[in-house]
Amino acid sequence: DQQVKQNSPSLSVQEGRISILNCDYTNSMFDYFLWYKKYPAEGPTFLISISSIKDKNEDGRFTVFLNKSAKHLSLHIVPSQPGDSAVYFCAATDTGANSKLTFGKGITLSVRP
Amino acid sequence: ETGVTQTPRHLVMGMTNKKSLKCEQHLGHNAMYWYKQSAKKPLELMFVYNFKEQTENNSVPSRFSPECPNSSHLFLHLHTLQPEDSALYLCASSHPNAAGGTSLGAEAFFGQGTRLTVV
Numbered sequence: 001d002q003q004v005k006q007n008s009p010s011l012s013v014q015e016g017r018i019s020i021l022n023c024d025y026t027n028s029m030f031d032y033f034l035w036y037k038k039y040p041a042e043g044p045t046f047l048i049s050i051s052s053i054k055d056k057n058e059d060g061r062f063t064v065f066l067n068k069s070a071k072h073l074s075l076h077i078v079p080s081q082p083g084d085s086a087v088y089f090c091a092a093t094d095t096g097a098n099s100k101l102t103f104g105k106g107i108t109l110s111v112r113p
Numbered sequence: 114e115t116g117v118t119q120t121p122r123h124l125v126m127g128m129t130n131k132k133s134l135k136c137e138q139h140l141g142h143n144a145m146y147w148y149k150q151s152a153k154k155p156l157e158l159m160f161v162y163n164f165k166e167q168t169e170n171n172s173v174p175s176r177f178s179p180e181c182p183n184s185s186h187l188f189l190h191l192h193t194l195q196p197e198d199s200a201l202y203l204c205a206s207s208h209p210n211a212a213g214g215t216s217l218g219a220e221a222f223f224g225q226g227t228r229l230t231v232v
Binding site for chain 1: 155
């Protein structure tokens with residue numbers, strides 16, 4: 001049973017527009033959420049995170065929103081750039097001892113010039 | 114460059130071969146992990162090492178054998194693999210959490226991965 005779900009396998013947006021990547025989770029114990037970005041032939045790199053005590057975290061063009069009641073988070077990229085084209089993984093964890101990251105399947109984002 | 118280095122980047126091996134994957138980090142992290150990424154599947158956690166001690170084995174078959182000689186190095190020894198084991202194997206490291214456990218609530222740094230093909 002997948003505890004972190006990224007139901008859309010891909011997303012294509014025009015350069016300069018907003019990219020919205022969605023993620024849903026089922027485990028109510030999760031209290032920390034992360035987004036990773038992965039280019040082909042490279043490992044995932046950390047992008048942005050959010051704690052469950054917040055509902056929004058912003059870092060430059062990237063903003064993550066958390067809706068705990070809906071067990072839903074989203075990553076907004078504004079404005080989207082061609083260099084943002086990559087696979088984006090949503091991950092979640094509970095921050096107790098020996099916690100681990102649970103990843104979604106990833107979303108492939110393509111930003112068209 | 115994330116500070117986590119994996120070798121080799123690509124590996125093709127037969128089902129009767131024995132090979133090892135290597136991971137090295139000099140970030141001062143004390144937690145290290147092996148992940149498997151198969152096509153169209155989530156990243157799957159395989160093993161967790163915290164302060165050189167294995168703290169998690171996520172029901173991984175015994176044909177995968179991890180080794181952590183020190184906090185900076187992690188190996189994955191492979192023997193008698195099956196074609197379905199072909200995947201991208203990723204190493205990651207992080208700081209343990211304040212409670213002394215292994216927390217990936219802290220940012221985890223990944224290596225570039227080893228693309229393994231079993232023939």
